[in-house]
Amino acid sequence: MAPFRAVAVSGATALVWFKRDLRVRDHAPLAEAMRFDNAIGLVVIEPQWLSSPECDPRHVSFLLDCVAGLQRDLASRGLPLLVRTGTMPQVLQTLRQEFPFAHLFSHEETGSAWSYTRDLAVAQWCRSHGVDWTEFPQTGVVRRLASRAGWAARWAQRMNAPEAPAALAFRAPPGLAQTVVPTLFELGLPALSAPLPQGGEQAAWATLNSFLDGRGRDYRRALSSPLTAAEGCSRLSAHLAFGTISMRCVHQATEARIAAGSDPRLAYALRGFASRLRWHCHFMQKLEDEPAIEWRNLARSVDGLRPGDGVHASPVNLAHLQAWCEGRTGYPMVDACMRQLRTTGWLNFRMRAMLVSFAAYHLWLHWREPGLFLARQFLDFEPGIHWSQMQMQSGTTGINTLRIYSPAKQALDHDPLGLYIRQWVPEIGTAAYPAPIVDERAAVAAAKAALYGLRQTRAAHTEADAIQRKHGSRKSGLPPGTRPRSRSGEAAPAGQGQLF
Numbered sequence: 001m002a003p004f005r006a007v008a009v010s011g012a013t014a015l016v017w018f019k020r021d022l023r024v025r026d027h028a029p030l031a032e033a034m035r036f037d038n039a040i041g042l043v044v045i046e047p048q049w050l051s052s053p054e055c056d057p058r059h060v061s062f063l064l065d066c067v068a069g070l071q072r073d074l075a076s077r078g079l080p081l082l083v084r085t086g087t088m089p090q091v092l093q094t095l096r097q098e099f100p101f102a103h104l105f106s107h108e109e110t111g112s113a114w115s116y117t118r119d120l121a122v123a124q125w126c127r128s129h130g131v132d133w134t135e136f137p138q139t140g141v142v143r144r145l146a147s148r149a150g151w152a153a154r155w156a157q158r159m160n161a162p163e164a165p166a167a168l169a170f171r172a173p174p175g176l177a178q179t180v181v182p183t184l185f186e187l188g189l190p191a192l193s194a195p196l197p198q199g200g201e202q203a204a205w206a207t208l209n210s211f212l213d214g215r216g217r218d219y220r221r222a223l224s225s226p227l228t229a230a231e232g233c234s235r236l237s238a239h240l241a242f243g244t245i246s247m248r249c250v251h252q253a254t255e256a257r258i259a260a261g262s263d264p265r266l267a268y269a270l271r272g273f274a275s276r277l278r279w280h281c282h283f284m285q286k287l288e289d290e291p292a293i294e295w296r297n298l299a300r301s302v303d304g305l306r307p308g309d310g311v312h313a314s315p316v317n318l319a320h321l322q323a324w325c326e327g328r329t330g331y332p333m334v335d336a337c338m339r340q341l342r343t344t345g346w347l348n349f350r351m352r353a354m355l356v357s358f359a360a361y362h363l364w365l366h367w368r369e370p371g372l373f374l375a376r377q378f379l380d381f382e383p384g385i386h387w388s389q390m391q392m393q394s395g396t397t398g399i400n401t402l403r404i405y406s407p408a409k410q411a412l413d414h415d416p417l418g419l420y421i422r423q424w425v426p427e428i429g430t431a432a433y434p435a436p437i438v439d440e441r442a443a444v445a446a447a448k449a450a451l452y453g454l455r456q457t458r459a460a461h462t463e464a465d466a467i468q469r470k471h472g473s474r475k476s477g478l479p480p481g482t483r484p485r486s487r488s489g490e491a492a493p494a495g496q497g498q499l500f
């Protein structure tokens, strides 16, 4: 982490670039900028983001909501937050003509390929204009990580470190006009058809506090069923993705509540929640270490397995893909989940996994297109978690247990009275509801045969060992299915498919 400067830097202007860190509290770049004579905040709405296949107007709308709150909070501290549209180098160039700045501060980002390319362009622009760009970590993700050994201890060290100094007061350069946050309409985007949860730092803290104050008491039981998860899970994911609250603050507030020990049932629930915060960074680290998992199989031994991976000869079954995206597969639990997700932008973990398992095993679709579609639906889209999970649930990581979810069993276990299904698929039982688009038994049998066949090869075992060394967790307590295989590859529980 870049050190905080001990002394004020006079006669200079600092530019704080806000990206996935739309908050004031525990914000290292802001704390650093406080030491400068003048400071400006900047949010850039980039055309590469708007046109990327993962971006949906719901993400933009949530961002604008967060930015409006942030602009107010920063203005009360004397820091103007400029909102500009354009590519980063263009925006920096224009801004530098208006306000010569020599220092740029931001958080590190583990994003999709477009943001990585953008960061390279920003670094190049800074070098050629004599601007000093300092990036600070804000999660447990470690840049240029040499080995996963000791990663969990490093995560704990970062999360237990003190928050960044409070950002209290700034001076804006003279003559700077505050910009107005644009609307979706002004950005040329369609209005949303359903409301989103509130964005911004205040909403993030209210969500966390309500969870820690008691909403989370049933967390472990509530998180699997779509009937109870929306209320019983923390619902912090979009806030963490947009950085309206820091991972460190969530971690420390949770640990403090566990340590208080006043409510053993809540403490038990919160311990389950706390370990998921580590998973968040564990999965992001995979994308940081291997950016290509965004578009190609982690285990190259499964290349060519499914149509659509650039190697397989057959075309993607577009009718199946479309039915899945529309929630019209004829499998009621799958369709209900997809429709909830499309409407609300959120779905609990188990049901996300079931949707992907259905696409991957029942429909034999490659994960990239379904993954892009889901990325647009998930308000909390976080590339590192998303692509790691897409591959894990599709059986292409080479190291994780194959989990094939049975939609009927999920319905029986988590919606035994059919309440959830009837809410989202009201036409069930009528002629308007489609017949199943695939024969489950035959499709799953074929999927298992194809995947087991590949996993048994010597090449797959050798590759799995290498993947485990690079990406696998070194510690129990990390996500199920990510425990080490034996070096011989004979890791029975991890290599065998399970029907959930």
Ligand SMILES: Cc1cc2nc3c(=O)[nH]c(=O)nc-3n(C[C@H](O)[C@H](O)[C@H](O)COP(=O)(O)OP(=O)(O)OC[C@H]3O[C@@H](n4cnc5c(N)ncnc54)[C@H](O)[C@@H]3O)c2cc1C
Residues within 6 Å of the ligand: 223, 233, 234, 235, 236, 237, 238, 240, 241, 273, 276, 277, 279, 280, 281, 283, 347, 348, 349, 350, 352, 353, 356, 378, 380, 381, 382, 383, 385, 386, 389, 390, 393
């Ligand atoms: C195919 C697939 C794609 C996913 N894509 C995303 C994504 O883009 N963004 C995202 O935040 N989560 C993703 N998840 C993980 C998980 O489903 C969500 O984090 C969770 O449902 C969000 O709701 P919550 O905040 O109430 O979670 P809680 O259960 O309250 O968990 C708290 C936080 O822990 C983290 N977390 C929880 N479960 C996981 C997990 N399995 N892996 C990694 N981190 C986890 C998240 O940051 C979450 O906000 C995905 C899961 C699957 C199966």
